[in-house]
Amino acid sequence: MRLLVTGGAGFVGSNLVRAALRHGGYADVRVIDDFSTGVERNLAGIEAEVIRGSILDGEALSRAMLGRDAVVHLAALPSVPRSIADPVSTHAANATGTLCVLEAARRADVPHVVVASSSSVYGANPVLPKDELAWTRPMSPYAVSKLSTEAYALAYQACFGLPTLAFRFFNIFGPGQRHDHAYAAVIPRFVHAALRGEPVVVHGDGRQSRDFTYVETVCRVLLDAVTRRVQHAQPVNLAFGNRIELQTVLTQLEQIIGRPIERTMLAPRPGDVRHSQADTGTLRQLFPDVAPTPVEDGLRATVEWFRGWLPAPAPRERAGHAEALGSTVAVTSPS
Template identity: 45%
Template sequence: MKRYVVTGGAGFIGSALVRRLLGHGGGEVHVIDNLFSGHEKNLEDVRSKVELHKLDIRDYGGVAAAVAGADVVVHLAAIPSVPRSIHDPVPSHEVNMDGTFNVLRACAEAKVRRVVYSASSSAYGDTEVLPKVETMLPRPKSPYAVQKLTGEYYAGVFHSCFGLETVSLRFFNVYGERQDPSSQYSGVLSLFMRALIERRAPTIFGDGEQTRDFTYVEDVTALIWKAATVPGVGGRVYNAGNGDRYSLNQVWDSLQKIEGVSIPPKYGEPRGGDVRDSQADTTAARRDLGHDPQYTLDQGLRRTLAWYKTQ
């Protein structure tokens, strides 16, 4: 029986991935999570089928014990926020860099067959050219971007120096069910969803014309599964976006139309470390991994909104 370990599996993307792994059947699913920003309730309906190791990825011994015997490890645990890495850089450095090193080291020791690492489109920074392609020189603009990029470099080096099969996926603004809207550091679409349901104006930092490649979480977990299983891609880095880009103003307009309301947003000062535009070139992921996003932004927004309304 295959054994899958998901670090950060009680978080937003992790809990969706756990459901996908269980859906494929025939495998054991383990989660490593210290519940820093994840929640046990994200796994509520599948809790009896999952082994939850409540531990911190900075604890090497704990991680090594939890990944022993794993076939595939998907490393999602992180403090995933650009502004948080600026306001409080030490924990984010320790978790995103030292924690990632621990996970890779433990996986190499345990001879895990494949590790999928959650890299970030923030590594690109502001580039003159769109869409952003993996061959571009990264230009990280925040501690978070440096940390995620370093994890990616480490994943590559663990492949070349220690023979660990790693695949890094650069996620681009993922949204969907169970994204936590409760903090100032939450993803923008989760904050939009909450504001819309509460019939409040959201705050947009900057003029709202910044663009993002919003990717629905089910498309991301489908790609993670491919990255975990497709042969011959060890050591590689792929964009995991949808290939489109929409401004924050456009997305808020779409949400208002879906709900049939008119609520002008508030605008705040632009935030340091944020990139202006983001859009993935998905050619390599389509070619090598069979990436095939299924959800348009409108479909993803409707599904996500329907879920938030049940909460």
């Protein structure tokens, strides 16, 4: 199996590349990434061909497609707040970028393309759990761009006979997820702050909930989809119905690290959805053998990864933490 992963230096992409090479059958893995959000250290020690370039660069993308048996399209500009700050760049990377990937795959006769959409497309629809045939009402430019992503994939299936599968990712977390930028997701920010004895920031009251999904489980589903060339005429939720409040995540983290976590509560962010939970019927039908990693086990593995990666806090930081244990802290709503 000759696999191309767009955005392969990113969080999910690099985990997928490692999983593909580790589990065999994918001796030939190629990555295309412009390293605008992905980082080179994510691919350290990986025996994969890397093409440094944007999916908006037709020449680089055509080279990346040559001889591929399948494409997993993960390249994107993530984050709701980022899209509000710069909607044009988000549209270019996510909507136009997906169109470029699908057209390049069609021209290169690649027989299977999997794309990553997002649960954010449900937006203002309050019904839980979220069924793939439920109405969508995006609340941010990011959500609109992801609705375009899945719509283009399904249109290419209908118009050109290109076998495609559009997954709606929910809140993926795990080792390798960045905490160190303005648009970082909630769990890496929580873990990083907690391990350093710093307050965690929560946008909102902490009672907002998300269907958190461990990255290893996501990679297992993606590889199974590629191996069996699974296609579907509708988007597919890639989550397992594990709706958890942010305050509960913090409580679990306190149990894992063995000390209280200070919280700083801020106002809710524009474009954030209050609750999210996947209906799992279609996923279970297409992938009956996939067993999800429990969220608490995934949190434990994420904490251990951060512990191995982070420098120890300075003595002054430790002292400050000891004095602040009795105070209250905040929770950040996920992007």
